[in-house]
Amino acid sequence: MQEIIRTESLTKRYGTHSVLQNVSLTVHRGEIYGFLGLNGAGKTTTIRMLLGMIRPTSGTAYINGRSVIEAKPDLWQQVGYMVETPYAYPNFTVRDNLRLIAKLRGLPENSATESVMEKLRLTPYADTKAKNLSLGNAQKLGLAKAMIHNPSVLILDEPTNALDPAGIVHVRELLRRLAKEEGMTVFISSHILEEMSKLASRIGIIHGGALLEEISSREFEQLRRKRLTVKVQDRRETASRLLLQAGYNARIADEGNIEIADDEAIRQPERVAKLLVDADLSLAGLTVEEEGLESYFLQRVSE
Numbered sequence: 001m002q003e004i005i006r007t008e009s010l011t012k013r014y015g016t017h018s019v020l021q022n023v024s025l026t027v028h029r030g031e032i033y034g035f036l037g038l039n040g041a042g043k044t045t046t047i048r049m050l051l052g053m054i055r056p057t058s059g060t061a062y063i064n065g066r067s068v069i070e071a072k073p074d075l076w077q078q079v080g081y082m083v084e085t086p087y088a089y090p091n092f093t094v095r096d097n098l099r100l101i102a103k104l105r106g107l108p109e110n111s112a113t114e115s116v117m118e119k120l121r122l123t124p125y126a127d128t129k130a131k132n133l134s135l136g137n138a139q140k141l142g143l144a145k146a147m148i149h150n151p152s153v154l155i156l157d158e159p160t161n162a163l164d165p166a167g168i169v170h171v172r173e174l175l176r177r178l179a180k181e182e183g184m185t186v187f188i189s190s191h192i193l194e195e196m197s198k199l200a201s202r203i204g205i206i207h208g209g210a211l212l213e214e215i216s217s218r219e220f221e222q223l224r225r226k227r228l229t230v231k232v233q234d235r236r237e238t239a240s241r242l243l244l245q246a247g248y249n250a251r252i253a254d255e256g257n258i259e260i261a262d263d264e265a266i267r268q269p270e271r272v273a274k275l276l277v278d279a280d281l282s283l284a285g286l287t288v289e290e291e292g293l294e295s296y297f298l299q300r301v302s303e
């Protein structure tokens with residue numbers, strides 16, 4: 001698999017304050033890499049170094065195999081980015097803001113502008129001044145500026161912060177389609193954990209300036225704990241005892257439901273149901289619950 005983004009032991013210190021320590025990560029072509037961390041974990045610092053905006057104290061960042069600090073300007077024709085709150089000229093309309101960027105980038109102004117507005121569903125706001133946009137649409141304008149030149153690498157710092165749920169779904173679908181159909185590589189930082197678990201194909205967890213773990217979404221699916229939750233109308237203790245006798249690792253949880261953590265029960269919940277029904281216990285619910293990324297993340301961080 002072709003490596004598009006790579007960092008080698010990226011380290012950043014401000015005086016004696018160490019912000020990033022030996023971060024080495026890789027992102028392959030067509031991947032959506034979710035860079036996850038709490039506030040202050042070092043996400044923006046890493047992204048700024050990926051974009052050559054600040055110099056690492058030591059270590060190197062590469063895009064398309066080229067060191068970003070030494071790269072010639074043509075590298076940036078393949079890269080789109082949005083870091084923190086995107087700036088737009090407040091008294092220019094959405095269309096004029098985009099036309100300006102298109103012009104600066106030497107793109108055909110009309111077609112590039114109209115096509116990116118269409119992609120981000122900004123066309124209805126084409127004539128709205130940037131200062132009058134909602135936060136969500138201002139963020140979409142930032143994304144449009146980042147994508148106007150159809151880059152093959154897109155680097156986004158917390159891009160869905162201000163979007164409403166429909167906006168988040170739209171941007172997620174768009175990024176997924178670009179990654180899948182056009183092989184675009186997306187590096188996206190966030191602290192919205194569930195959102196990342198739906199979008200990213202690989203996840204890197206950063207905490208206190210160190211990369212704790214890199215994991216594929218598939219591995220994450222396998223690793224995260226699952227459990228079968230059983231709700232019975234009454235005679236909870238009897239049900240729990242019965243399940244224990246049958247060899248299940250059952251326990252009564254705080255809310256009064258019975259939880260079973262065995263793989264066997266998760267794979268074949270109908271067996272659990274049959275056992276209870278055969279014993280004349282009335283079943284009110286049976287659900288397989290998966291640990292969310294949030295709880296997985298907090299557990300990893302606390303370790």
Ligand SMILES: Nc1ncnc2c1ncn2[C@@H]1O[C@H](COP(=O)(O)OP(=O)(O)OP(=O)(O)O)[C@@H](O)[C@H]1O
Nearest residue numbers: 014017019037038039040041042043044045046191
């Ligand atoms: N120029 C600077 N001088 C000193 N410390 C800095 C500087 N820039 C960032 N830091 C510190 O580095 C740490 C990491 O900051 P960074 O902005 O990379 O975190 P983040 O993960 O992006 O967090 P957030 O989600 O809050 O933006 C923080 O403790 C921050 O205070």
